[in-house]
Amino acid sequence: MTRVISVISGKGGVGKTTVTSNIGVSLSQQGEDVLIIDGNFSGANVAQHFGLGFNDVSLNHVLEGEAYITQAVAKHPAGVSVLPASILEFNADAENLKHSLVDFLGEKDFVLIDAAAGVGEEVEAAIEASDEVLLVSKPELPALTNTLGAKKLAEQLERDVVGLVLNQVRGEKSEVEEEDVLDLVGEEIIGRVPDHEHVREGIALREPVASYKPNSRASKAIEDVAFRVKGEEVPDRGLQEKIVMHFNEFNPL
Numbered sequence: 001m002t003r004v005i006s007v008i009s010g011k012g013g014v015g016k017t018t019v020t021s022n023i024g025v026s027l028s029q030q031g032e033d034v035l036i037i038d039g040n041f042s043g044a045n046v047a048q049h050f051g052l053g054f055n056d057v058s059l060n061h062v063l064e065g066e067a068y069i070t071q072a073v074a075k076h077p078a079g080v081s082v083l084p085a086s087i088l089e090f091n092a093d094a095e096n097l098k099h100s101l102v103d104f105l106g107e108k109d110f111v112l113i114d115a116a117a118g119v120g121e122e123v124e125a126a127i128e129a130s131d132e133v134l135l136v137s138k139p140e141l142p143a144l145t146n147t148l149g150a151k152k153l154a155e156q157l158e159r160d161v162v163g164l165v166l167n168q169v170r171g172e173k174s175e176v177e178e179e180d181v182l183d184l185v186g187e188e189i190i191g192r193v194p195d196h197e198h199v200r201e202g203i204a205l206r207e208p209v210a211s212y213k214p215n216s217r218a219s220k221a222i223e224d225v226a227f228r229v230k231g232e233e234v235p236d237r238g239l240q241e242k243i244v245m246h247f248n249e250f251n252p253l
């Protein structure tokens, strides 16, 4: 059974695209067959995270009936399939998006949809095309409040919530404490991804950190999220893995 999950946050800039791309890579490293779809037409970024060219056939062409979906899907060396969008004038049509997924249902293990910010029609279309949503937020009050708004929209549309991923965690005192996060959003925190330069390096190099530096602290945190998305226990990291992770902190590019 294919699980179609849209990644939503309410607020922009909290790491939806980063988390979606990396969870996709991580799931694929764990043997799952994954398709990542850029459902953010007003701010399409997935292609850049994977180093795909701008002129390729995109989801926009598919939804406008100008190309077959197979022409728009690119296979990334990290193992995931990617369906990029381009920033073109586009009328987000939930039915169209849902319809375009039909070919993948039963074929892929996971389809991850990187949604737009806010709770407008683009986000609604992404949620409607999915069965479940994954919430992403920074551990800051404004972001968490908007995440609650996005969760409410998913509930109105009767979609299941997989959980909440806290991204760009710095461990600073100013961050909202976990108990308060739970009180506010009312969802289980299924991962804490550190704010780390390796993530930014990956973005600059146009390769998700999960494939660019798979043993880094950020990638391991993402890997944990991938296990939890699958409903599996996170494996206990042995001493050797912890040492490798530690040395990765100091590894020059």
Ligand SMILES: Nc1ncnc2c1ncn2[C@@H]1O[C@H](COP(=O)(O)OP(=O)(O)O)[C@@H](O)[C@H]1O
Pocket: 009, 011, 012, 013, 014, 015, 016, 017, 018, 019, 045, 117, 167, 168, 169, 193, 194, 195, 196, 197, 199, 200, 203, 218
């Ligand atoms: N875990 C992280 N560590 C460091 N920087 C991050 C992390 N996650 C996101 N960022 C930074 O935040 C920016 C916005 O992330 P992005 O995934 O594009 O957010 P969104 O899709 O929610 O708008 C990235 O370009 C990157 O610079």
Ligand SMILES: [Mg+2]
Pocket: 016, 017, 018, 040, 043, 045, 114, 115
């Ligand atoms: Mg984005």
